[in-house]
Amino acid sequence: QVHLVQSGAEVKKPGASVTVSCKASGYTFTDYYMHWVRQAPGQGLEWMGWINPKTGGTHYAQKFQGWVTMSRDTSISTAYMEVDRLTSDDTAVYFCARGRELERLRIDYWGQGTLVTVSS
Amino acid sequence: DIQMTQSPSALSASVGDRVTITCRASRSISDWLAWFQQKPGKAPQVLIYKASTLESGVPSRFSGSGSGTEFTLTISSLQPDDFATYYCQQYNFYPWTFGQGTKVEIQ
Numbered sequence A: 001q002v003h004l005v006q007s008g009a010e011v012k013k014p015g016a017s018v019t020v021s022c023k024a025s026g027y028t029f030t031d032y033y034m035h036w037v038r039q040a041p042g043q044g045l046e047w048m049g050w051i052n053p054k055t056g057g058t059h060y061a062q063k064f065q066g067w068v069t070m071s072r073d074t075s076i077s078t079a080y081m082e083v084d085r086l087t088s089d090d091t092a093v094y095f096c097a098r099g100r101e102l103e104r105l106r107i108d109y110w111g112q113g114t115l116v117t118v119s120s
Numbered sequence B: 001d002i003q004m005t006q007s008p009s010a011l012s013a014s015v016g017d018r019v020t021i022t023c024r025a026s027r028s029i030s031d032w033l034a035w036f037q038q039k040p041g042k043a044p045q046v047l048i049y050k051a052s053t054l055e056s057g058v059p060s061r062f063s064g065s066g067s068g069t070e071f072t073l074t075i076s077s078l079q080p081d082d083f084a085t086y087y088c089q090q091y092n093f094y095p096w097t098f099g100q101g102t103k104v105e106i107q
Helices: none
Strands: A003-006 A010-012 A018-025 A033-039 A045-051 A058-060 A068-073 A078-083 A092-100 A106-110 A114-118 B004-007 B010-013 B019-025 B033-038 B045-049 B062-067 B070-075 B085-090 B102-106
Touching: A003 A092, A010 A018, A018 A092, A018 A114, A033 A068, A033 A106, A045 A068, A045 B085, A058 A068, A078 A092, A106 B033, A106 B045, B004 B085, B010 B019, B019 B033, B019 B085, B019 B102, B033 B062, B045 B062, B070 B085
Parallel strands: A010 A114, B010 B102
Antiparallel strands: A003 A018, A018 A078, A033 A045, A033 A092, A045 A058, A068 A078, A092 A106, A092 A114, B004 B019, B019 B070, B033 B045, B033 B085, B062 B070, B085 B102
């Protein structure tokens, strides 16, 4: 049974950084990509990018290049997403989501989400 | 970026109704389209991928169709568990983009 378990809610001040983790279980971590998607309060879904856990290769939406970093630790089947220089616009629920490599990386499972609140 | 436009943004329906949601892409995405259902406070769940393929475990009352720029999600007989927000998402071009969502409410 596939599970993606994310770290807990965070409250950060503007200008700070935050790292969200996503621990995978129930499958071989390196056989699937990991996407990150965010959702501002009451808003829709915004795709941020993906990481290939096997190689560490990444692809970011242009909007997030330079201030979002995706990484992984294969020894503990965990993906990470770091957002730098937080502003109030980054207040959102951040989701990790598994991507199927042989199906154009489509998403099949999601983590439960992590609320990041940016407030002074 | 590819714009995904869903219609309607919200609808009210009764249990047993047939419901159709439309998603239009700003240019052709072939059939690289997925539909997700999201309930309040929960993560989205995939219903349909590649425009018309039902995800394993999803009830057969859900169906998808379309290709190119116009797509539909149909719920053949609305059930109480189906009241939620539905999103389409294209995965043909980067950045991947989602529709703005369609909220299905109880009439």
